[in-house]
Amino acid sequence: MKKLYALLILSLFTFTTQAQVVISQIYGAGGNSGAVFTHDYVELFNTTSSPIDISGWTLQYAAATGTSWSRNTLPAGTIINANSYFLIQLAGGSNGSPLPVIADAIITTSAINLATANGKIALTNDNVVLTGSSPVGATNLIDFVGFGTANAFEGTGAAPAPSTTNAIFRLNGGCSDTNNNSADFSAAAAAPRNSSSATNVCSNAPSLIISSPSNNAIFNPETTSVNIVISVSNFVVGNPGAGIDGHIHYSVNGGATVMKYDTTPITLSGLTPGTYSITMQLVDNNHNALNPTVNANVSFTVASYIVVNNIAEMRQDVSGNGLGRYYQINSNPVITYTRTNRNQKYIQDASAAVLIDDNTPAPGIITTPMVIGDAIAGLKGFTTSFLGGLQFTPLTNATVASSGNTVTPQVVTINDLNSNLDAYESELVRVNNLTFTDAGSTFAVNTNYNVTNNSETLVFRTLFGEANYITQTIPSGEQDIVAIVARNNALAQIVARNLSDITLDVTSFDAISGLKMYPNPAKNGQTLFITSDSSVEKNVAIYNVLGRKVLEATTQQNTINTNGLTTGVYMVKITEEGKTSTRKLVIQ
Secondary structure (H helix, E strand, O other), X not given: OOOOOXXXXXXXXXXXXXXXXXXXXXXXXXXXXXXXXXXXXXXXXXXXXXXXXXXXXXXXEEOOOOOOOEEEEOOOOOEEOOOOEEEEEEEEOXXXXXXXXXXXXXXXXXXXXXXXXXXXXXXXXXXOOOOOOOOOOOOOEEEEEEEOOOOOOOOOOOEXXXXXXXXXXXXXXXXXXXXXXXXXXXXXXXXXXXXXXXXXXXXXXXXXXXXXXXXXXXXXXXXOOEEEEEEEEOOOEOOOOOOOOEEEEEEEOOOOOEEEOOOOOEEEOOOOOEEEEEEEEEEEOOOOEOOOOOEEEEEEEEOOOEEEOOHHHHHHHHHHHOOOOEEEEOOOOEEEEEOOHHHOEEEEOOOOEEEEOOOXXXXXXXXXXXXXXXXXXXXXXXXXXXXXXXXXXXXXXXXXEEOOOOOOOEEEOHXXXXXXXXXXXXXXXXXXXXXXXXXXXXXXXXXXXEEEEOOEEEEEEOOOOOOOOOOOEOOOOOEEEEEEEEEEOOEEEEEOOOHHHHOOOOOOOOOOOOOEEEOOOEOOOOXXXXXXXXXXXXXXXXXXOOOOEEEEEEEOOOEEEOOOOOOEEEEEEEEEOOEEEEEEEEEO
């Protein structure tokens, strides 16, 4: 990093390599889906006690591994006040809220469009475009930050990745500048500051900051090693000797004190699920604490898996405790559809279904070859959401427990899906007697088509671009359609896997001919009627969402008393003459 003034005779001066103006905050998700703000922004900070004219200076950006730099130049008369911030608003979109403070410079022409999580930002003192993948060493460079997976950065590593909700911040309010992006920045909730924000006077007193991990961070259960990244300012750390101010003492979970004579990251290895607390202190060459003391502390947790018996139990936990928790699914769900895209797999067990979204570079986390009909064992991962739909992201490989399994699609109505979408999401179902309103035209990718059954309407979406019915003629007349239940937030959709799912014979798909169950939804204590084309004895077993049997009865009268069933969703298993069918039951 360069000084803003020239050095006339290098040997006559000693100096720090800290800049007077630094990049203090970066947010790159502006306007994207899930973004908190509508615009990207870069925040600058004047570390000095005097105003600095940055007229004609340029903000330049390249992709994480890019060599082509886009740039925005600041207009004449642009001043950063002493110890103050300066906010530059860049490209944006329709999602999120407006920036909570008014930007000092709003770029409207060819505004830089940052990537959400990875990239390179440079501040230069002229408008000469940078070249190459790294600007380090360029004579016009004032400050440079590589973040996320950037292949260039100051120091030994890139700054952490921002996100749709987080920005990356230069530590100590912008004052930390050790020329090491990985040590000088941390990620936190985006909070832009402008020239009207409170000033920040940088101190010359020694400081010790733990920049990573963030305090109370939670790591996934597969984590066995964590790096503790530290930043020390105004204090020279090293083995006792000339020019050395002292070193660092630290301990983990109150254990023995460790003496550290450098500022490289501390690697904690062999970790198991649990909470870890690290305390650090600057000491002089005689191991005495400074006066006043300079301390830093951080705690983080390696999470444990929540063991669930089935998918419904996981869904219930998400409903009560939110997304992002870690689960081990002990049932062996069966694959109903697989996709190359994001290594996705739709899976379901007897209780519910979910989409596995293996969004990692090929070949993905789950590398075991799997096909439709395979039952999966050893599922471990965490939950996310897309357009309101629950997704399961694996953390470890899984295995095939058995092959050739058949999932019989549950027969449902349009009203079932529209009124109780959560109960059927990602499940393979069959909806009978549907008519396409666009019959005769052709299926296009990622398009919504309405299907109707009398007065009821449902969306059929061509989400699977690889399906063999894309570009085929939309059939006319009534169709029985097998499909996976998808959603767009509160809107129910069905997605067929292939042409044969759409062109089924219009016949009953139930193992038990003419099976009907009503009323559904039912009220607690209300009589449940179960009828079929046969009047023979039926065995009825009802299971809750945890897979536990809560009621079993045998009837020839076609009636079941639901007294004792609390509000919720149940699975009803009906057996007649060796044939079995299932239904979902909603108790209101």
